[in-house]
Structures are given as structure tokens and as C-alpha cells.
Amino acid sequence: MSPAPVQHHADHAAAAGPLAATVQVLEPAPPAQADETAGDARRGRAEALQAKLPQGLFEFAARCSAKPSKPARSLVPAELLTRSRHRGVPVTWIDRAAAARGVIIHLHGGSFAYCEKPDHWNWLDDLRLRTGAAVAMVHYRLAPQLPFPAAYDDAIEAVRGILEDLEPMDMPWVLSGDSAGGGLALAVAQALHAKHEREPRGIVLTSPWVDLTGADAMLRQQAARDEASSLELLQRCTALYADGQNREDPRLSPLFGEMTGLPPVHLVTGTDDLLYGDAVRLREALSEAVVPLSYLAQPGGTHLFPLTWRGPVSQHARRAQITFVRECLGLQAAVGLAAGIDAAFDGAAGH
Template identity: 35%
Template sequence: MSQNELNNILSMLQDFSWGDTLAEMRANFNRCFSLPSHPTAQVQTLDADGVPAELITLPNSDPDRVILYLHGGGFVMGTRQTYRRIASDLAEASSARVLVIDYRLAPEHPYPAALEDTLTAYRWLVETRRFHPSQVAIAGDSAGGNLALAALLSLRDTKEILPSSGLLISPYCDLTQTSSTIDTHGHLDLMVSRTLMDTLTAWYAPHENVKDPLISPIYADLSGLPPLLIHVGAAEILLGDALRLAHQAALANVAVELKVWQDMIHCFQLFAPMLEEGRVAISEAGAFLQHHWSPKNRYEQETDRTMLASLSQSPASRYRTGRSLPR
């Protein structure tokens, strides 16, 4: 383990403060997690059917493979610019392109706004940009991991073709905060606390039952989901969420891989440019995504697209905005 690199990051986080106001929280979050740009990444600004987005391409990116990435930040912080570096690193590791979206943030836009934007972006990739779902993966960290999982559940329930796989990094999937590690690991986690999560939950779902499976996916029936990879640090309070999620996925006959990273902090992959374990984790995640992209022949893809077109006329179409952009 690169102890010196980790110690440098921990030292930086010791002095980190979320601030007292929403504006301070957002500014401090973006300042802390904005890392140097990837030297070879190309960034294209897009409108994903009304959702602001960036498409990140590396020299090795296969144009027929794309990852929809949902950033973290407790549903109230973070931007596509803040997460540009980790998206670029993941694009390089997976030999794909990455679409990072600016979903609407709470408290101005509470649940279900962020999930609606996630589903809009996915359907835009499939219906407008003409990616077959088998060419798409969905990924997210922390609150973004929640949104990635909730999106998979929503797509399953509306009987849409699911993406190839899901990558969940330190997912925040139980807003009721019942995992034991929230208390047992509180002294280890320099980024997240029960008090912070109380505030974020109150802003994200002020009038909702937080046991709703689309708000707290830990309470969902996970059957029928595509293969999942869950990464979590051993020194974070959301360790228990990840352990429970992997257990429930396995019981639901979902192909799931869980890796707990010794001594690692919440979303340590964000620090990959300065942390060896972050680089290794992103490399392993890229390999996982590559493994589960299974190319279909043209006949199979067109058959599935015909089914997608028919579904767009079904009740599931009520979730779509109807706007489109040329590829």
C-alpha cells in the first residue's frame, strides 16, 4: 500500500470543512475534489434531451461503448466538471467513452428529479444516440451509486432492456442509515458523518418515505439486474451499506463482485492521480466493464431496437421527455 500517498490525502482531509451553508458546501466540495485534467481527454459539451452533459473521449475510446456516469456529492453537491478527471480515468481504463451528466440537485430539486434526469440521459443514449443497451454501462459513486442502482431498478420495472453492467463506488444506498458501520467507523471517515447524511437526506427526500426502494435501494428486490461491481473502502462509514447490498444481490441471483479496499477512504478513486490504490481500482473497474460488454450481431441489435421502439409507445413512455438531438 502507498502509505505516504494516503497520508498526504488524509492530512488534506483533516483540514477539510463542509461549511455552514449550502453555497459553502458546494464550493468547498468542488474545490477539494477538482483534480488536474487528464492530459489526453477530449471533452464535448452536450444536451442529453434537456440534461446538461459532457462526453469524454480518450485516444483508446471505442465509439461503440459508453458509460453513463453519475457523480457523488450527497445529491446536493458536485458537477460534471468536478468529476471530469475520474470520468476520464475510467474512460481510459475501460476503452470507452463516458457521459457525465449534471442531474438536478437538491434541495432546489428534491427526489425524484435526479433519478428522472438519469433515466432521461440513459434513454437519450439508447433512443437518440442509437447505442444498444448492451453497449452501455452505468456507474456512479456515493449518491451517484444510489442513482445508478435506482435507475437499473426503474428500467427493470418498466421492462426496458438493461445496460450491460453497473459499477457502484462507495454507494450510499440506505438513507435510513441503519448500517452498523455508520457508528463503528465514524472516527475513521474524514469525509462523511451521520450528521452530514441527516442533512443531505432531509434535503433530498423531505416529504418521502426514505424506505422507498428508489430512494434507499438497499430495500429493493434486486432480482433481474445486470452484473454489478461494488467497490468500497474499509475505513468508511458506508462499508456496511456495500456489504449488505452485495449480500442481497447475491441472494437475488445477481452476478455481483465486491471488493473492500484495506485502509481506503470514501470514494478514494477520486484521488487516483495521487494515490496508487485509486489507479488500481479504476483499472480493475475498467476491466470489469470491458468483460461485460458483449457485442451483438447487427440482426440482434436491430431486433432489440424494434422492441425498444414499440416500448416507446407503451406506458413506459410517460417517463420520456420527447426531445431529441441528432447523433
């Protein structure tokens, strides 16, 4: 069963003004149990240690993480993996043969300085299995070797290249991004719309980072709540990537870009997420622009909880995302099969 829509949630009280009729607020799951959130403290400690490194070591560690990865063979059979270049940008495909049914193009997070992690692959392959679509992970260039606008340029060129290469299929597609990749996805969608290019059927944003100015009034409050994240690391990565450029540029901070006319958006955040303030302000901007929006704010959810947690709460958020993708790609015909897959995953959610 997909999450049910509700009118309001108590944690939304800080948002100014009523929600537009185009905003569907989804019912969150009950708060997570301790075993589901157990990895947060470990991730937070690792980020805090990275943030304390001297500048030279900090940049060296970022460079060491820049090489594109692949999902583990225990997760994805080797025969389903292909790597190709689209307009020169490397992309890893899972089950490219399924592209005729639809494609999910994903832009990973990592504060513009780190490559995708196993949690990204786990989450992305879950979406593939439960929607029947092909998925494409874009490996954009990273700071400090290549600061802004390298990541933005690669993201939009990769999307254009994928669509060109698959043009004979005329397949439906969804654009997805998490954290920094969520900001990139929104910026790419804004550019495609402004230039009247082929647009996605929908946009999936997980804990998106959409404002690099640091002006979010909630940021320090959220830093104290999000055990899995480091504000200091975020700030140091911001400096590496922005590299002295105007951080209000919508290519860096798409919160300041044009929202009107964007395709439907699915936005997932957590009330303990370091970037919760970004999500709240983005929800308001999309609402004002009358963009169709489904919005899930999970009580106690930390940064990227749908990717990093294992259990009922993360499964609840994933089901909402998967339902949105199925609807965007017109894959409702596979509902019977999908329901069986969902039941199997729900049964294993605690493992």
C-alpha cells in the same frame, strides 16, 4: 494483472451467511502508505466545516456548487469535450466519437447537493483512456433547489435519452455511479429492469450510498474510522434531498428495491469507508438475488478512495473496475494496447 479472486477476507466476517457462488471476492491491495492517504484529513476537515455552517449559509454553499463543471484542459483536450442535452438533461461527453465501441454513463456523487469534482473527472477519464469507450457525465439537478425526486428523474431520463440518441449504433453500455451517484445508478438499473427497457451490460458502483434511512448499524462506527468524510454533512444533505419523503422509497434507498434480474455488478468499497455498511448489505442483497457480483473491499480504504487517492492502492482498484468494464463492453480485443496503457499508468501511480 487484474486482482485475483479469493474465497473470503477477514473484514467480511461481520456479514451473515455464506457468499453465493455468483459473488467473486477480489484480492485487495496491501494497505496504503501514508503518502497515498495524505489528502484524507484535508477532505475531512473541509466536510466538517461545511457541516457546521448555519442552515442559510449551508444551503447557499450547496447552491453555489450546483453548476455543472468540465474537466481541466490539462486533463482532457478541448476537442474531445462536447456538452449536449438528452431529454432535457445536460450531459458532458468525453470522446463521444468512440461511442460505437461502447459507452460508460456515469452518475457522480456529492450527497445530492454538490456537483462533480476534479477527482471525478480524473477517475472517469482514466476509465475512458484504459477501456477505449466514450464516457458521459450526467449533470442531474441538485438539492436544495430541487430535492427528491429531481435527481432520480434526471438520471433515468438522461439514460433513456442517451440510449435513444445513440440507438442507430446499438452500442454496448455500462452504468456507473459513485457515492450518491452509486445509489442513483442502482435505482435506475432497477427501474429499467422493471419496465423491460434496454439495460446496461454491467453496473460499476464505487462506495455507493444505497440507504438514506440512516438505519445502518455500522454508520457511527465507520464515521470514527473514515478520516475523509463527515457523518454530520451526510445527514444534513440527506435532509435537504429527501425533503420529508419516505426514505425507504427504493428511488431514494435502492437497497430496499428489487435486485433479482439485474445485470452483473462490480462493487468497490473500503473497510474504513463511512458507507462500508451500505456496501456489505448491498453485497448480501445481490448475493441473495443471485446477481453476478465482483466485490473488492480494500483494508483501510476510505470513502471513494479509488477516486481520491493517488498511488498503488487506487490503481489496484481502478484496474479491477477497468477489467470489468472491458469485459462488459467486449473490448478484450484491445488487451495488448490496454496492457501497455495499464503499465504506463502503474509506472506513474505514485506521482
